[in-house]
Amino acid sequence: MKQILQSFKTGITELADLPSPKVKPGQVLIQTTRSLVSLGTERMLVEFGKASLIQKARQQPDKVKMVLDKIKTEGLMPTIETVFNKLEQPLPLGYCNVGKVVAVGREVTDFKVGDRVASNGQHAEFVSIPQNLVAHVPDNISDEEAAFTVIGSIGLQGIRLINPTMGETIVVIGLGLIGLLSAEMLVANGCKVIGYDLDDNKVEIAKEKGIIAFNPLKGNDPVKFVLENTNNIGADGVLITASAKSNDIISQAAQMSRKRGRITLVGVIGLDISRAEFYEKELSFQVSCSYGPGRYDDDYEFKGIDYPLPFVRWTEKRNFETVLQLISSGKIKVANLISEIVPLDEFDKIYGEIGSSKSIASIIKYNENTKLENTIVVNKKELKSLKGVIGLIGAGNFTKMTLLPALKGTGAQIKHIVSSGGVNGTALARKHNITQSTTDYDLVLDDKDVDLVMITTRHNLHAKMVTKALDKGKHVFVEKPLALNHEELEAIEETYKNNNGTLMIGFNRRFSPHTEKIKSLVGNAPMNIVATMNAGAIPSDVWVHDMQVGGGRIIGEACHYLDLMVYLTGSKIKTVCMNALGENPAENTDNASILVKMENGSSGVVNYFANGSKSYSKERLEVFSQEKTLIMDNFIKTSGYGTKGFSKLKTKLDKGHKTQFGLILEEIKKGSIALIPYDELINVTKASFAAIQSLKEAKWVDVE
Incomplete structure (x- = not known):
């Protein structure tokens, strides 16, 4: 299919060939017939993409601070690589889509194949959209008219x-x-309604x-006009839909309002508010959030959990x-209001x-x-060998x-x-010379050429994909965690017993030169280890915190250090006890x-810990054994005390990823990727579950 994408790195807007999406549970697959270009929003994105790096930095000072913190902890070159990788990610444009339903996902009840619908889908020939972001189009409305649904909802929410x-007087700026x-x-x-704009044509349409409309120029x-x-008396309400960098508009809105008037911002303007202007009239000011209640709420948008109508009368779908x-x-x-209708292939007439x-x-x-096509060939090339061919999911x-x-x-x-x-x-297939891009992971599992499947999806998909891949006779690398609960883990263990494929989890830190150096100096003697992850805060609504999707940060991330302890001590974990910060520690696994x-x-x-400074090292490891002390700082520097012949190891940031993947590629040619003993992978996974159980029950928990 074809889709319009914007590059933040080059500023180029392109019509890209992509595989069509597969319909997901709770979603409908729509074949697009019309979409509307939101010239204001999309103009800002295109102009941002065309800006220089310095101009981009000036527009996002908060991101600049994050970059500077990353440089302090990880170094200049890794940070530069991260920034450029981010900029290379293409951005899909558009959010006003009309089309017909061609497939319906599980758990969808409101739609059927053939329905004509409006949604917040992008400028693409096919889009898969959650049902709470889709609405039926009445028969007497054309597709062109229905394309105004979503952008109209933005204004409606402001109203x-x-x-x-x-009878009230409302000004629209x-x-x-x-x-x-x-x-x-x-x-x-x-x-x-009084409205004003700097464009005479828009004033005449108003x-x-x-509308009582005028051009201030x-x-x-x-x-004075208002x-x-x-x-x-002044306006009862002011709705700001303009886009400007100055603070003049918010000041004008305050001055033209009556006492106790209401001001709502839908557009993007300077917000250096004069206290006096708002104080004297007791003005109310509110920023409107997109299409309405439910926006940016994953439970509403992606899980299909509607807000009860008696309590939330207007949601984004109802808007x-x-x-x-x-x-x-x-x-x-x-x-x-339609200025032009342009075929998709001639998109550049607009952009x-x-x-x-x-x-x-x-x-x-x-x-x-x-036609729907879930796979496209990006790079035509022949496989050099049928050993070690990779299918990458995620x-x-x-x-x-x-x-x-x-x-x-x-x-x-x-x-x-x-x-x-x-x-x-x-985009990644283009950059890294990968043969095919697809939205159908079953295609990968059914491909006899593929003998190594690498899974890097969201955590809730890991267990299901691992079992399916093992059942297909594949060797499987899965980025941590392996599973989110005992039921998923038991299914993997049963499948593993009945198949010949080998399994590897992305516990890369044991392959770092710093870890290997520590291991060589302490051997398997009894030891004490203190491992600290200064992980940094992640907003509570991010999917990682959802126990059904991400499993939380202990299962999803702290497992790295549980594995390090197994590796360094040469012994499996027997029992764990976890405590957390706050009066209700069971709710604070961060x-x-x-x-x-x-x-x-x-x-x-x-x-x-997630409450530390980002300018401090992200990871630190201290090992005490045989009158030796080794301290590893952020996988950049390791210092030894009481270690004869060794005092310091210093490298660029190296968490072991390259060594880990290099070894996997070597081993897969021999028919295995079992770099870590299977029983250790299971032990660490169970230990992470036991930690959560320990926190809930406030006691030591044995690892089965």
Whole structure:
């Protein structure tokens, strides 16, 4: 299929060939017929992409601070590589999509194949969209008209926050597409609407819709104009849909408001607010969040959990339906806002001139005869050998930033890369000379050429994919964790017994030269280990914290150091006890300490903390044994005390990834990737489960 992508690195907007997405549970697969270009939002993205690195940095000072912190802890070159890898990730454009349903995922109840729908899908021939972000299109609305659904909902949500009543005067600042739609909805609501914009064409369109509209450049002072048209009372509400960097607009909005007036921001403006202007009138100010309640809530958007209507009357989906109802009833007219309808193949007629475009709304028209294709060939090449051919499932940050760079120069033969949407996988296939990009991981498992499957997806998919791959006779590398609970682990163990494939988890830190040096100096003698991960805070709504999806950070990340203890002591974990910060420690696995007792009597502590400074080393390991002390700092420096003949090892940041993957490629040619004994992989996984159980039960828990 074809999809419009934006490069943040080069600024190029392209029409890319990608594999079509597969429908996911809770989602509908839509074949697009029309999509609307949001010129304001998409212009900002295109212009950001075209900006120089210095200009990009000036626009994102918070990101600059993160980069500087990363340089302090990991060094200049690894940080530069990370930044450029981020910039290389293509961005799909668009969020106003209309089409017909061609497939329905499990658990979808509101839609069937053949339904005509509007959604927040991108500019792509096929999109898979959660059902709470899709709405039925009434029969009397054309596809072009229905394309205004989502962008209309952005304005509608701003109106709902202002909460206008019939007869009130509402000012709309900025008569672009969202502004014009918002103003017309306010008129339909029985309000007196005043609007202004610097474009005469938009002002004339607004006047035709019953709006008192003017251009400030023609001599009208906005504040005086509003006061004159409200008998010097001022506006009851001000809706800001403009885009500007100055603080003039927020100041004007305050000055033209009546006492206790309401101001809502939908656009993007400078927000250096004058306290006096707001204080004297007791003004209310609120920023509107996109399409409405439910936006950016994974439970609502991706898990399909709706907000009860009696308690949350208007959600983003209900706002979609309201806009469609208004168009259907003729309360708002959108056909006269369409400036152009352009075939998808001629997309550059819109994006090539987007910086200077005077269009109100540009519509993209799609070929309705396009067929679904879940796989595309990116690089035509023949496999050098049928040993060690890789199928890579997952194209997220770990694959992009760690796995593929570590495989560079090793001669690895990657035949497939799988990604859910096809965008990231195809971009990585181009860069790393991978043969095919696909959205169908079953294709990889059924390919007889592939003997090594590497899984780097979200954690909740690991166990299912591991068992399926083993059942197909594949050798499997899975980035940690192996599983999220005992049931998943038992299924893997049963499958492993009945198949010939070998298994490896991405416990890379045991392959670091720093770990290997420590191991050579202490052997398997009894020891005490203190391992500290200064992991940094992750917002609570990120998927890693969801126990059903990410498994939490102990199971998902702290397992690295449980494995290190097994490796360094030469012994499996016998029992664990975990405690965490706060009055309700069972709810705070971000800041926890795990006491670990090994079968050979060695003892250790894993400190996993998210409340430390980012400028401090991210990882630290201290080993005490035989009157020797070894201290490893962030896999860059290891110092020895009481270690005759050794005082210091210093390298660039090396967590062992390259060595680990190099060994896997060597071993797979021999028919195995069992670099870590299978019983140790299972022991560490069970120990991570035991740590969580220990925290809940406040006691030591034996590892089975």
